[in-house]
Amino acid sequence: MDPVSHELPPVEATKGERLLGALSMVGLGLLALIVTVTVVSRWVGRSIIPDDVLLVQELMVAVILLPLGLVTAARQHISVEVFTARVSPRTLAVLSALGHGLGLLFALLLLAAGAKGFLGAWKTQDYYNGVLHIPMWIGQAVFVFAMVLFALRLAIMIVHDLRRLGAGKA
Amino acid sequence: MDPLLLAAVAIGAVLVLLALRVPIAFCLGTVSALGLITFFSWRPGGAFDLERGIEPALTLIGSAAYSFVHSYPLSMIPLFIGLGHVAYHGGITTDLYRALRIWLGRLPGGLAMASVMGCAGFSAITGSSVACAAAMGRITVPEMLRYNYSPRLASGAVAAGGTLGSLIPPSLLFVIYAIFTEQSVKVLFLAGILPGILSLAGYLITIAVWTWRRPEDAPKPDTTFTPGDVREAVAGTWPTVVLLAVVIGGIYLGVFTPTEAAAVSFVIAVILGFARGRLTMASLVEAARDTVVQTTMIFLIALGAKVFTTFVSLTRVTPAVLDWLQSVDAPTVMVVAGLVVFYLVLGMFLDSIGILVLTLPFTVPLVTGYGLDLVWFGVIVIKLLEIGLITPPIGLNVFVIKSVTPSSVTLGQIFRGVSWFLLLDGVVLLLLLAVPALSLFIPGTVD
Amino acid sequence: EAVTLRFSDYGPNRGTRAEAMEWFADQIKERSGGSMDVEFFWGGSLLGGKDTLKGVGDGVADMGTVVGFFTPRELRAYNIGDLPFENSDMWVGLRAMHDLARENEALGKEFADANVVYVTNYTTGPVQLICTKPVETLDDLKGLKVRASGPYGDALAELGAEVVRMSQSEVYQALDSGLIDCNQNYYYSMKGYKQYEVAPHVLEMDWGQNMSFGIVMNKFAYDGLGDAEKKVLAEVAADFEDHLAQLMMEEQAKVKAEMQEGIDGKSIEVVVLPPDEKKRLMDMSSKQIDEWSREASQDGLDAAAVIADYRDRIAAYQKELDARGYPWTR
Ligand code: NA
Ligand code: NA
Numbered sequence: 001m002d003p004v005s006h007e008l009p010p011v012e013a014t015k016g017e018r019l020l021g022a023l024s025m026v027g028l029g030l031l032a033l034i035v036t037v038t039v040v041s042r043w044v045g046r047s048i049i050p051d052d053v054l055l056v057q058e059l060m061v062a063v064i065l066l067p068l069g070l071v072t073a074a075r076q077h078i079s080v081e082v083f084t085a086r087v088s089p090r091t092l093a094v095l096s097a098l099g100h101g102l103g104l105l106f107a108l109l110l111l112a113a114g115a116k117g118f119l120g121a122w123k124t125q126d127y128y129n130g131v132l133h134i135p136m137w138i139g140q141a142v143f144v145f146a147m148v149l150f151a152l153r154l155a156i157m158i159v160h161d162l163r164r165l166g167a168g169k170a
Numbered sequence: 171m172d173p174l175l176l177a178a179v180a181i182g183a184v185l186v187l188l189a190l191r192v193p194i195a196f197c198l199g200t201v202s203a204l205g206l207i208t209f210f211s212w213r214p215g216g217a218f219d220l221e222r223g224i225e226p227a228l229t230l231i232g233s234a235a236y237s238f239v240h241s242y243p244l245s246m247i248p249l250f251i252g253l254g255h256v257a258y259h260g261g262i263t264t265d266l267y268r269a270l271r272i273w274l275g276r277l278p279g280g281l282a283m284a285s286v287m288g289c290a291g292f293s294a295i296t297g298s299s300v301a302c303a304a305a306m307g308r309i310t311v312p313e314m315l316r317y318n319y320s321p322r323l324a325s326g327a328v329a330a331g332g333t334l335g336s337l338i339p340p341s342l343l344f345v346i347y348a349i350f351t352e353q354s355v356k357v358l359f360l361a362g363i364l365p366g367i368l369s370l371a372g373y374l375i376t377i378a379v380w381t382w383r384r385p386e387d388a389p390k391p392d393t394t395f396t397p398g399d400v401r402e403a404v405a406g407t408w409p410t411v412v413l414l415a416v417v418i419g420g421i422y423l424g425v426f427t428p429t430e431a432a433a434v435s436f437v438i439a440v441i442l443g444f445a446r447g448r449l450t451m452a453s454l455v456e457a458a459r460d461t462v463v464q465t466t467m468i469f470l471i472a473l474g475a476k477v478f479t480t481f482v483s484l485t486r487v488t489p490a491v492l493d494w495l496q497s498v499d500a501p502t503v504m505v506v507a508g509l510v511v512f513y514l515v516l517g518m519f520l521d522s523i524g525i526l527v528l529t530l531p532f533t534v535p536l537v538t539g540y541g542l543d544l545v546w547f548g549v550i551v552i553k554l555l556e557i558g559l560i561t562p563p564i565g566l567n568v569f570v571i572k573s574v575t576p577s578s579v580t581l582g583q584i585f586r587g588v589s590w591f592l593l594l595d596g597v598v599l600l601l602l603l604a605v606p607a608l609s610l611f612i613p614g615t616v617d
Numbered sequence: 618e619a620v621t622l623r624f625s626d627y628g629p630n631r632g633t634r635a636e637a638m639e640w641f642a643d644q645i646k647e648r649s650g651g652s653m654d655v656e657f658f659w660g661g662s663l664l665g666g667k668d669t670l671k672g673v674g675d676g677v678a679d680m681g682t683v684v685g686f687f688t689p690r691e692l693r694a695y696n697i698g699d700l701p702f703e704n705s706d707m708w709v710g711l712r713a714m715h716d717l718a719r720e721n722e723a724l725g726k727e728f729a730d731a732n733v734v735y736v737t738n739y740t741t742g743p744v745q746l747i748c749t750k751p752v753e754t755l756d757d758l759k760g761l762k763v764r765a766s767g768p769y770g771d772a773l774a775e776l777g778a779e780v781v782r783m784s785q786s787e788v789y790q791a792l793d794s795g796l797i798d799c800n801q802n803y804y805y806s807m808k809g810y811k812q813y814e815v816a817p818h819v820l821e822m823d824w825g826q827n828m829s830f831g832i833v834m835n836k837f838a839y840d841g842l843g844d845a846e847k848k849v850l851a852e853v854a855a856d857f858e859d860h861l862a863q864l865m866m867e868e869q870a871k872v873k874a875e876m877q878e879g880i881d882g883k884s885i886e887v888v889v890l891p892p893d894e895k896k897r898l899m900d901m902s903s904k905q906i907d908e909w910s911r912e913a914s915q916d917g918l919d920a921a922a923v924i925a926d927y928r929d930r931i932a933a934y935q936k937e938l939d940a941r942g943y944p945w946t947r
Contacts, residue, residue, distance in 0.1 A: 007577060024466075025458035028248055035245075035433030039426050042796070046779050053242045053782065063248055064239045067466040076467050077193035078569040081581050084191045095191045102187065103196035106474070109203045113232030116225075120671060126690040129767065130782075139240055210676070229675035233668035351629070354789050354811060423794055427787050483662040530660060534629070 008096055010074040011160050017069035017153070020146075024066040031059045050131035057128075061139045065146035069153040077103070090165060097161035104154040111147035118144050171212045177485035180205040184478070184519070188563060195467075198474035202481035203231050209484055234480045238473050242429065246342055248465040249432035250296040253413075253439055254305025255457035257295075260443025262413070263309050265406035266291055271313075272395050272403045279381030279388040281317055282327040285310035286373045289331030291410060293338035293366065295417045295435060297345075297428055299522075299559055300468055303332025303567040308574040320387035321579045323380060326587020329571045330373055330595070333556035336522070338366035340417055340428045343555060346526050347548045351534055355428070360613040361545050365553060365602050372594035380590055409442050464573070471566070475520055482520075488529060502540050506603065509533060513551060517558020522566075525555060549609040550602060557595050560588045620846070621654045622838065625678035627666035630659040633805065633868045634739060637861040641737075641832075644853045653846055655680070670833070674732035679838040682739070685829025686767060691731060693913050694723040694923055698738075698828035699767050700909055701902035704931050705743040705823035707869075708862035708943055713930035714738045714828045715858050723923050733833040737854035741827040742865055744769055746820040747807050748799035749792055753820065753888050755897060758799070764788055765801040768905035769824065773801070775901060785810055792816045805865070807885075808872040814883045819876075821889045824898060859944045 013021075034052050041048040049055070071077065077099075084095060121137035128134045180201050187197040211223025238244070257263045270284035270291075277283060289306045296302045307328045314324035336343045339359035348355040381388040395403075416438060417431045426434060443449025449457075482488065491512060498504065512533075516525045537547045559567040568584045602608055624642070629635065642655035658664075664672035669681040670688055685696045695718060704710045718724050718735045728735045752758060759777035763770075770780045781797050785806060791797045793815040800812060807813055832854075842850065876885045890898065906924065913920035941947055 021459060021462060024462040025455070028252060028458060028462060028465075031245055032249060032252070032433045032436045035249075035430055036437045039430045039434055042781070043425075047781065056242050056245050057240050060241055060245050060248075061236075061239050063245075063462060064466055064469045067462045068470070071463055071466050071470070074463070076463060076573065077195055078467065078471065078573065079191045079193045080188045080563055081191060083189040085580070085582070092191075098190060099192040099196060102192050102200045106196050106199040106203060109200070109228070109231060110235055113228045113235065116228050117232045117236060117671075124688070124691040126688050129686055129689045140236070143236055143239070226672075226676040229668075229672055230664070230677045233664060233672060233677075237665050237668060348786060355786065356790050356793075425794060425796065427783070427790070480663065483658065530629075534631070538631075 008075060008092060008161070008164065011157065013070050013073040017073065017149070020066040020149070021070045024063050027059045027063040027066070031056050031063060034059075051128070051134065054128045054130050054132070054134050058134060058139050058142075061142045061146075065143060065150075068146055068150040072103070072150065072153045072157060093161050093164040097158050097165070100154050100157040100161060104151055104158065107147055107151040107154055111144065111151055114140060114144040114147050171208060172214055173209065173485035174487060174490060176205060176208060177482060177487045180481065181519075185563075194564060194569075195470040195474040198471070198478040202474070202478035203227070205481045206230055206477075206484070209481070230480060230484075231477055234477045235473050238476045239469060243342075243345065246297050246429045246432045247301065247468070248461060249429075249436045250298050250301040251304060251465055251468075252457070252461040253432065253436045254292070254296060254301050255461045256436065256439040256443060256449070256454070257292075257409075257413070258305060258309060259449055259453040259457040260409075260439060260446070261448040262409040262439065262442070263288070263292065263305060265403070266410045267306075267309055267313070269403040269407045272400055275391055275393070275395075278385065278390065279323075279377040281310075281314050281319060281391065282323055282377045282381075282388060283374055285314065285324075285327050286331035286334075286370060286377070289328065290334050290338060290366070290370045291414070293334040294340075295410070295413045296335050297340040297342040297432060299333050299335035299556060300566055300570050302335030303329060303559075303570045304464060304574055306332060307571045311571065311575040311579070315576065315579075317391050318389045320384075320587075321583045322587035323377070323387045324587075325571050325575060325579050325584040326589075326591055327373065327377060329560050329565070329567045329584055329588050330376075330591035331370075332567045332571070333559050333595075334366050334369060336552055336556055337362045337369060337549075339363065340431060341552070342428070343522055343526065343552050344548065345428055346523060347530070347551065351530065351544050351548065353544055353548065357545055357613045358548050361549050361609045362552065363612055364608050365549050365598070368601065368608065369553070369556075369595065369598050372598045373591055376591050376594045409439075409446070412442070413439060464570075467573070468566075468570075472523065476523075479520060479525075496536070502542070505536065505540055506542070509536070510550070510554060510599070510603070513554035514557065514561070517555055518561050519564055520558075522555040522558065525558070526551070543606060543610065545613065546606040546609045550599075553595075553599055553602060557592065557599070560592065619652050619654055620842070621656050622679040622834075623658065623663070623677075624655050625658045625661075625663040625669055625672060625681040627661040627664075627669065627682060627684075628659065630657065632809070633864050634861075635659070637857065637864055640860055641853060641857050644856070645849065648853060649846055649849045653842075653849065670731055670733065673833055673835050676835050676837065678835070680736065680832060680834045683733075683831060683833050686827075690916065692727055692829065693916050694721070694727050694918055695831075696829045696909065697923060697927055698826075698830065700906050701744075701768060701772060701825040701899070702906070702927070702931065703899055704825050706935070706938065707740050707742055707826065707865050708859070709931060709934040709938055710826050710828055711738055711740050711858040711862050712934045713927065714740075714831075715855065716930050717923075717927050718831065721923060721926050723918055728833065729836070731833075732836045734836055734839040736832040736834050736850065737857045738828060738831040739861065740865070741830065742803040742805065742869055743822075743826050744801055744824040745804060745807075745822055746799050747792075747802050747812050747816045747885070748818045748820065749795070749816045750798060751818050751886075751888070752799060754891070755894050755901075761798040762796070763799040763801065764791065764797050767827070768902075768909070769801050771908070772898075772902050772905050775904065788812060789815060804869045804873045804876075808876055808880075813876045813880065813885045817883070817885050819885045819887045821887050822895070822898065823890075825902070863943070863945045 038047050038049050038052045118140035121140045126136050183201045184197055207223055207227040210226045211220045212218045267288045270287050274280040274284045292306055293302050310328050311324050339362055344358040348358050413435050416435045420426050420431045562585050571584055572581055645653050666684050667687040670683045673681040685692045698714050715738045755776050761778050762781055763773050763778040764781045764783055765773050774780045788800045910920040
């Protein structure tokens with residue numbers, strides 16, 4: 001038997017979540033390239049990427065939010081452990097479920113907020129002032145998509161936590 | 171419901187949930203989101219009316235969260251974190267650390283000194299303290315543990331050393347401060363140099379005293395180096411010098427903005443890694459994965475803090491505190507002391523960017539009203555925010571060190587290790603407060 | 618029972634605009650006999666500039682500073698205020714824009730759709746150019762790297778300039794390093810960002826103003842006001858334009874003189890764009906107005922009518938100005 005573990009083991013991420021993580025990495029590379037090409041081309045003559053700042057903003061939404069499932073499955077969200085360093089595995093599972101439950105609530109609120117933002121952007125069909133007229137709803141849609149998957153992952157984590165609770169009982 | 175009471179309840183709920191191991195991001199985010207719904211639904215003197223409150227609350231939660239991730243300047247964060255990981259996988263940081271270790275390794279506590287010196291060097295190519303702590307932490311802490319350094323000294327030194335990231339330019343926090351106070355970014359960057367070096371000196375002294383009092387915490391490595399090793403080690407630092415020149419030179423000469431410096435240096439580090447044969451496609455993917463996972467984790471916390479900050483701002487707790495400070499009608503020294511305490515307390519709980527955005531609209535008029543210099547005040551505030559990164563209960567740098575070091579090192583150990591360094595940080599802070607020239611001298615020589 | 622109006626502004630609580638806003642708040646409180654009160658949230662601590670229209674519409678704040686640039690389609694008609702019209706007097710511009718936003722049906726519908734009520738207007742003041750090298754004619758702009766925004770940038774690009782987009786806070790360094798040669802700016806902001814330290818040449822173009830920039834109020838909050846309070850609000854809003862215009866014109870004259878005289882040994886040299894060149898510039902700018910008109914028409918707006926209405930109002934106030942001078946000098 002393991003001694004009292006201070007951390008629950010990570011859960012394996014789904015293929016889809018790994019794919020989203022990969023997309024986030026590609027987005028980061030793209031983001032770095034857009035800025036670098038802008039700088040270099042500005043040196044040489046004229047800036048060749050239109051709306052570079054706006055494109056980076058859009059990419060940021062994907063880069064930041066798509067890996068949420070990966071991070072959550074790996075239990076990489078930081079928490080304060082000092083006060084609960086010596087609790088039993090059962091209690092640990094309960095606390096983990098509590099944490100994921102609050103996370104789920106937060107994700108659902110963000111989802112609702114994002115959906116509201118998306119609907120507003122869709123209704124007005126407004127865009128970012130610039131050359132490309134990038135529609136505002138695109139980034140909002142990515143936000144909503146990321147929050148749906150985040151909420152699902154958190155719900156799955158609660159199931160995992162409760163299963164551990166059951167196992168700890170046995 | 172009275173907003174001040176609501177804020178007090180929310181802050182209490184955050185503290186309780188934090189103690190119950192609820193992840194910081196979820197804790198801040200959920201409590202403040204519910205706080206916002208309550209605020210809009212339950213106006214003072216009225217009954218609870220969710221139908222009226224839900225729409226503004228959701229709009230505010232959405233705008234705070236979305237505008238935080240949908241941001242060009244903040245792309246500096248993943249880029250500088252990425253630079254750290256690529257520099258790590260490409261051997262750049264290891265080479266720098268190796269050179270410092272060879273130079274300083276024979277001194278008592280030399281590995282820890284090399285670590286904070288490495289932090290200072292890396293600070294000059296990163297704009298974020300958290301990125302700095304992450305990059306240096308994952309190289310130096312395992313190395314120190316391998317040589318039987320105490321986990322407290324090893325992790326504490328790097329958590330503290332990482333705070334140099336925002337004081338030594340480039341610095342995201344100075345950029346934000348500059349935007350809010352309409353001061354020149356360049357002047358603020360220059361102003362941060364001397365205080366950064368002073369803080370570094372403080373950390374080196376801390377390590378010296380620590381190892382003098384408790385030599386067992388820092389056993390002397392038994393390895394010796396030939397002059398050839400030394401030459402090789404020195405030669406191995408050139409990629410660091412190149413990146414440093416790109417970032418610092420590029421920003422100082424105005425060739426590009428800090429965000430651009432982040433992207434360009436990231437791309438250069440990748441190219442250098444492949445050119446030197448130190449980076450493979452597999453290790454680049456690993457670096458990229460670590461980067462996005464860590465970025466997401468940090469952004470989620472910052473996002474939670476951003477929503478929390480918005481909630482706190484709405485309840486007017488901040489101006490209430492500041493009104494009280496002003497009502498005391500104290501002399502300048504008292505006001506500055508009050509502000510220091512104020513920022514220290516906020517730094518215990520909130521994230522740096524959130525604190526800046528929340529407080530500057532109120533503190534800047536106070537500061538200018540007392541005839542104090544805004545550049546000097548900027549340095550003081552950034553130093554206080556840096557201290558906030560390593561004070562309990564929420565010390566982002568400590569958490570980051572925790573996330574990149576072996577799980578045998580506990581948060582408690584890191585906080586205890588950091589407490590030694592906080593002592594000297596206090597001394598440095600007092601010096602910066604007492605002698606504004608420490609901040610203003612270098613910018614003065616350029617104008 | 619007093620109504621406290623939550624007011625969200627993206628900017629700092631310093632400077633001329635903030636001073637005028639404090640005056641606005643004081644007047645509202647005073648003239649309503651204390652039944653209305655304004656509580657400011659500065660520096661985007663509540664809502665960022667981009668989120669203010671939506672935030673005020675949804676009741677996050679009762680009032681807020683909206684910038685039309687951020688919602689080019691939702692406030693399509695109001696964006697007329699950012700176009701390079703022959704409209705460089707601040708008082709005339711503010712008054713014309715204020716009346717247009719209040720009385721023109723197209724603008725009114727736009728604000729109503731966003732669930733807000735238009736209150737009053739700001740201005741950036743007339744657009745000038747600050748450069749590191751002497752620029753005296755439009756042809757001098759060919760091949761120069763110029764930081765510019767919005768339709769002014771498009772017009773400058775047509776004049777052969779290489780247009781760079783960046784935020785005003787980055788401009789100092791960019792001018793200093795030679796990354797850019799010129800910057801589109803207003804006098805007070807040249808001083809605020811200390812750009813005179815690194816760029817000694819100003820071309821005074823007086824090239825229209827940015828005025829798609831004003832105060833709106835949440836519709837429900839507005840409807841909740843009594844008739845007396847609505848009247849006070851309207852009066853203060855109108856007087857605000859005179860007050861702001863006076864403050865900003867005094868400020869502009871002052872900072873221009875200061876920068877010309879020199880601050881810590883750094884000074885600017887001002888060259889006024891010659892009249893024939895100015896005419897060429899305004900002819901050139903009509904393309905940007907046409908472009909807006911085309912896009913607005915696509916969105917189902919009677920753009921020509923809005924333009925005509927705006928031009929009539931500018932002309933009327935210009936006439937009043939020529940005949941009677943500014944209200945504060947009468
Ligand atoms: Na730095
Ligand atoms: Na802290």
